[in-house]
Amino acid sequence: MFEISTPKEFNFDQLLRFLSRNEKECLHTLRDREIFKVISNENKLILFSITFDSCLQISIHSEDKSQKKVDLVKKYTSDWFDLESDLGLFYETAQNDSVLASICKKFHGLRMIGMPDLFESLIWSIIGQQINLNFAYSLKERLVHTFGQKIIHNEISFYALPTPERLAILNIEDFQPLQFSRSKAQYILNVSQEFAEGRLSQEALKKLSFEDVKERLIKIKGIGNWTANYSMMKSMKNYDAFPIEDVGLHNAVKTQYGLTAKPSISELNQMAEKWKGWRGYATFYFWHSLLG
DNA sequence: TACCAGGATGTTG
């Protein structure tokens, strides 16, 4: 076991609350207050788990506990729970907006739960396009259970997302028994093939500017403004990336500001001026407010 | 049946 110290603003209870928002979530597992996660490195799966007791305590569940694996898990966890950013700066910005400020107070210490793997966030956001979240989780579960890799520990199965290479060789028809629409299946194939054939990689995108990354992503058929911004905030640490078309955000804003109707795009754009620099983080907090 | 859901695409103002 090893430990990771947590930053000044850090709330493990809110983190657990976010991670447990849907019971069909299959890419991590919660047992009591322990979080299990499988990551893939060089085609090998690593299962690890995280608990919290004044700091994060991490166990790797395999015989090989090399320093390399420890470093990978450390880096993954730091990215996943956004341990590096200065939340104080976000809270400072939030003071411009009394509604956002009170949400920040309520969820103080909640860090953006990211998706360190860009491929995962793209697939997940395509799955989530224009369907309700619960159905989206069902689709993801079917995809992962059908095509993903599995590791068994203490007679419990833990899953990893299918690789781009695995998905890239499928046909639209392979997705239909899972109840994917044809367009959704095609979009997933498009992204998988981009990755599998080496035309797109997270590493390469890291070298580009915000606008260039967005432009590159939107070139892919099936990735629009919402998906590009979603993935950039969840996977690329672009905390001002703003998925403004998001229905969940619209609903949360309507509720939190006590509006009689959902805001239009232009109205929301104006409101979000106050969050500038942290519009993605603000979005994440508004989403969290939907949990009640 | 109609409408909604963490949109995308293409067209039009």
Add this chain to the structure above:
DNA sequence: CAACATCATGGT
């Protein structure tokens, strides 16, 4: 840029 029509699928 913003608004609109059309598409696609299952849930309520």
